[in-house]
Amino acid sequence: MATGTTGPAGGTGTNAPGRARIQARHLRTDRWWLSPAVTVAILSAFIVYSTWRAFANDDYFAEPYVSPFYSPCLASKCDSMPMSANAPLFGDWWGMSPALLILIFPLGFRLTCYYYRKAYYRGFWASPSACAVPEPRGKYTGETRFPLIMQNIHRYFFYFAAVVAVILSWDVLIAFRDEHGAWGHMGLGTLVLLANVLLIWAYTLSCHSCRHIVGGKLKHFSEHPVRYRFWGFVSRLNGRHMELAWASLFSVALADLYVYLVASNAFDDPRFF
Amino acid sequence: MSYKADFRIWRGDVDGGELRDFKVEVNEGEVVLDIIHRLQATQAPDLAVRWNCKAGKCGSCSAEINGRPRLLCMTRMSTFAPEEVVTVTPMRTFPVIRDLVTDVSFNYAKARQVPSFTPPADLKPGEYRMQQVDVERSQEFRKCIECFLCQNTCHVIRDFEDNKAAFSGPRFLMRIAELDMHPLDVADRQKAAQEEHGLGLCNITKCCTDVCPENIHITDNALIPMKERVADRKYDPLVWLGNKIRRRGSGD
Secondary structure: EEEEEEEOOOOOHOOOOEEEEOOOOOOOOOOOHHHHHHHHHHHHHHHHHHHHHHHHHOOOOOEEEEOOOOOOOOOOOOOOOOOOOOOOOOOOOOOOOOOHHHHHHHHHHHHHOOHHHHHEEEHHHOOOOOOOOOOOOOOOOOOOOHHHHHHHHHHHHHHHHHHHHHHHHHHHHHOOOOOOOOOOEEEEEHHHHHHHHHHHHHHOOOOHHHHHHHHHOOOHHHHHHHHHHHHHHHHHOOHHHHHHHHHHHHHHHHHHHHHHHHOOOOOOEEEOO | OOHHHHHHEEEEEEOOOEEEEEEEEOOOOOOOHHHHHHHHHHHHOOOOOOOOOOEEEEEEEEEEEEEEEEEEHEEEEEEEEOOOEOOOOOOOOOEEOOOOOOOOOHHHHHHHOOOOOOOOOOOOOOOOOOHHHHHHHHHHHHOOOOOOOOHHHHHHHOHHHHHHOOOOOHHHHHHHHHHHHHOOOOOHHHHHHOOOOOOOHHHOOOHHHHOOOOOOOOHHHHHHHHHHHHHHOOOOHHHHHHHHHHHHOOOO
């Protein structure tokens, strides 16, 4: 029995002139839609949560824990956070949440990240939703025009993200104090922040731009043995970039949620010693 | 274990065609190409299919199976449930010749546009010396069997015929990356990649990597490094300034 009988191709896309004339837009029978759907669901949930927390401007510090959404504080109107790496560069005039000043850097880092680009191009823009599933648009210019040509500044966001990771590492260090500021203590919050910063570092260092900067740009590895070793290390991490992107996204949200719960007295931080 | 499988095969040519249904015997250990050959032997002697090595090394039997670009000879029947209908069509990015055979000359035209290996002018054949560590990165790309499944699945040309003139596709951008990473190649591959071969059109959605039967990390190891090298040249003022001050090129 024959199905889908058609004449010569004369359309666009996979029905462009000369190509095999097949009526179906695609013939995939697997659940190709599942991955982009999950991506959209998780990223949307994160956007909603982080927007709420970024604008909340409250419950982001519970001695000795600082929420990663609010560190460092670049405005004057912040909670008193002893020993935190705050720098009131924006002074008094900034009246909105200080989180908005700092979140732009990790947001830009993830927005221009090569992995997240794949994820949201597929999930949100259907460009394409899945391999061999056609796009729903008639024209495509890729990353050749504004605004998508700005994806090329990913390396600058990497530099800022590395600075933020250093500051978050400091936040973990000062979390080895108790609520009175005495050193040599650890609570569950310390472990939460520590796990988060390890994942943040792994994600940041596994970045494709980092891989290029440390050694990928070289033509002669043999003349730069130290950079070659760095490149090899980053390349191994880079192979897990997708997993690290998701894991660090979850961890940063969970770290903030933990601080929020402790700061709002919804939860008592268990102290180990 | 043998069973009768339901196959739908696209039959036709440039003037039109259709998906035709067949019921055909499948035996344990067989691949889709075996079934196509059995169809030729028993029910459709004029069914056109391009194949050669039947070992996943010649890159001839590229097609689409249940909508996914794959090699017919490397797709085991055991990956399908016995009751599953298996649909086989030609690659949908290239002009069809007949049945499962397409005209892939687009790729040969693009290949000719990539200048070959260009050693320094003062280096004669026989004088080439290089360290293994300097060449091994690009050796991954030489595993390519030119099946053109990556070209077929790339949405830049699959969904937009107009882009074929400006975009060479992942296979040839990978070839450019291979040459750009070669320790003795001195041609300006980065400018060519962006301005002549359409690297900026790639939005790194990784379908080329997903379908590669040789498991070459096309996106992570070729396309993204090339994008970063182009960013050095075109979009990074600090690198540009650094190269000006130190009078150093990108070939160190």
